[in-house]
Every structure is written in structure tokens, then in C-alpha cells.
Amino acid sequence: MTATVLLVEDEEMLRVLLSEALSLIDLEIVCCRSADEAMITLEQAHPFSLVITDICMPGTLDGIELAEKIWHRWPHLPVIISSGNRVIRREKLPDNASFLRKPWSLEQLHQIVLHHLASE
DSSP: OOOEEEEEOSOHHHHHHHHHHHHTTTOEEEEESSHHHHHHHHHHHOOOSEEEEESOOSSSOOHHHHHHHHHHHOTTSOEEEEESSOOOOGGGSOTTEEEEESSOOHHHHHHHHHHHHHTO
């Protein structure tokens, strides 16, 4: 069974790049343009195997607020938070979460995603 990843990224070019990069490791990708859209998608279509979210996005929620809502509602759902502008220290994250600093390499992306999927 293929894992399904919810990808939350407002920048179209990066969303397409991430989606293509993740499909290289045989993942099904569902894309959202905002954290608000992601919450609706999670409510309607959960279960997902993993959520990857940018921090800075349009709408009422940013990526950190989205992650906090996910951890409250689905505590076992892993979340990867990514940003080129902010840094989140590891000790501030739950065990099933990671921070991926932009710019990242394809190898870094694949490693962190596979790490979280192996922990399911």
C-alpha cells in the first residue's frame, strides 16, 4: 500500500517540485495551498501517513498553527515543518515531527520523509 502525504505549500512552483520529488519514492500526494485548506482536507479525507507544511502561508493559520492542530487532533500523525525564514529547535517539536530548513536537497527530503514513514 502506498503512503499518502498531505503537502501544504502556497508557492506553486515549490508545490509542484515537492510533489514530483515525493512521487519519486512512490508516494501518493494530496496538495493544499494553505493551512486552512489543509485542515478541511484532513477533516474530510484523513487518514494521511504524513503532513509536510511550510510555515509562512496565506490564510488564518500558518504552518506551525496547522501542526499544533494536527498534534492535538491526530497525535500520531507525523508532521514535517519546512521554512527558509524561520528555524524551529528540535526540542520544541513532538517526537513524530521534524524541521526541514530550506533550501534542502532531494536526498535530505527523501531521508526525512522515509524516516517518518518507517516509524508508522
